[in-house]
Amino acid sequence: xxxxxxxxxxxxxxxxxxxxxxxxxxxxxxxxxxxxxxxxxxxxxxxxxxxxxxxxxxxxxxxxxxxxxxxxxxxxxxxxxxxxxxxxxxxxxxxxxxxxxxxxxxxxxxxxxxxxxxxxxxxxxxxxxxxxxxxxxxxxxxxxxxxxxxxxxxxxxxxxxxxxxxxxxxxxxxxxxxxxxxxxxxxxxxxxxxxxxxxxxxxxxxxxxxxxxxxxxxxxxxxxxxxxxxxxxxxxxxxxxxxxxxxxxxxxxxxxxxxxxxxxxxxxxxxxxxxxxxxxxxxxxxxxxxxxxxxxxxxxxxxxxxxxxxxxxxxxxxxxxxxxxxxxxxx
Ligand code: HPA
Ligand code: ZN
Numbered sequence: 001x002x003x004x005x006x007x008x009x010x011x012x013x014x015x016x017x018x019x020x021x022x023x024x025x026x027x028x029x030x031x032x033x034x035x036x037x038x039x040x041x042x043x044x045x046x047x048x049x050x051x052x053x054x055x056x057x058x059x060x061x062x063x064x065x066x067x068x069x070x071x072x073x074x075x076x077x078x079x080x081x082x083x084x085x086x087x088x089x090x091x092x093x094x095x096x097x098x099x100x101x102x103x104x105x106x107x108x109x110x111x112x113x114x115x116x117x118x119x120x121x122x123x124x125x126x127x128x129x130x131x132x133x134x135x136x137x138x139x140x141x142x143x144x145x146x147x148x149x150x151x152x153x154x155x156x157x158x159x160x161x162x163x164x165x166x167x168x169x170x171x172x173x174x175x176x177x178x179x180x181x182x183x184x185x186x187x188x189x190x191x192x193x194x195x196x197x198x199x200x201x202x203x204x205x206x207x208x209x210x211x212x213x214x215x216x217x218x219x220x221x222x223x224x225x226x227x228x229x230x231x232x233x234x235x236x237x238x239x240x241x242x243x244x245x246x247x248x249x250x251x252x253x254x255x256x257x258x259x260x261x262x263x264x265x266x267x268x269x270x271x272x273x274x275x276x277x278x279x280x281x282x283x284x285x286x287x288x289x290x291x292x293x294x295x296x297x298x299x300x301x302x303x304x305x306x307x308x309x310x311x312x313x314x315x316x317x318x319x320x321x322x323x324x325x326x327x328x329x330x331x
Pocket of ligand 2: 164
């Protein structure tokens with residue numbers, strides 16, 4: 001059975017994680033960058049991971065092909081084309097500025113390149129896009145603090161800050177100061193927590209960083225009082241099923257906690273994380289969990305509605321998207 005595509009908001013998508021092997025080689029050729037893999041097939045074979053860190057090693061290595069503004073534009077355009085075909089109507093896209101600054105690529109190249117694709121994406125692809133700049137938690141928090149003011153000139157596009165990269169041993173509270181400053185600036189705040197790290201990291205992200213949404217958060221279910229809080233406060237969780245299996249946070253899709261999250265009344269959403277690496281874009285994730293967990297049509301509609309509710313869209317836009325979903329439901 002094919003699973004129908006629903007209009008959805010994508011809330012957990014790293015633009016660097018949309019780099020398909022074919023584009024990686026094309027950009028490597030454009031920029032005279034040598035890749036370790038000899039060809040696309042060999043690179044694809046390297047996409048077998050044992051955990052988050054083993055993935056991040058390759059993810060950061062391949063950013064070497066992104067050098068000029070037009071590289072970022074091409075990357076973003078390729079994502080928009082794929083996302084549009086999978087029902088995405090709004091995307092809050094993560095970018096890792098430090099991964100580029102540390103290689104000598106200026107911030108302007110990253111944001112000007114992305115803006116060339118993302119500004120006007122609604123007219124060209126039917127997808128509104130905003131950016132969330134993530135701090136790398138395995139680097140010095142002082143670096144994040146220095147980065148924050150440099151993001152402010154891009155506020156038309158950058159609506160918030162996030163926290164990603166290797167989680168274990170890097171608890172959210174290390175970034176309390178920079179998140180407080182981001183809040184003062186009126187930026188939205190999210191953080192990866194409870195992907196590999198313990199439920200305490202989810203609590204810390206909520207209490208110390210003031211996050212409005214938790215990325216992954218799957219280990220929250222290990223803690224009943226945290227689970228009760230997430231339900232009562234209806235804190236959104238951006239769940240990425242294919243990612244969790246690829247990085248072995250979950251042994252197999254049939255054991256994915258999404259089913260239990262829905263049953264517990266949590267505001268869960270389905271997202272694609274790093275689709276080029278983990279085997280699929282948003283609807284591919286939805287199809288895979290539908291099959292593995294036996295999701296009903298009502299549950300898929302609920303997940304799609306959750307995605308708009310959990311977005312940072314203005315209320316009127318949320319209502320417009322929810323009305324479009326209701327029209328699908330009625331049809
Ligand atoms: N987790 C943490 N950091 C990341 C991820 C992820 O899934 N993808 C890209 N950076
Ligand atoms: Zn992620």
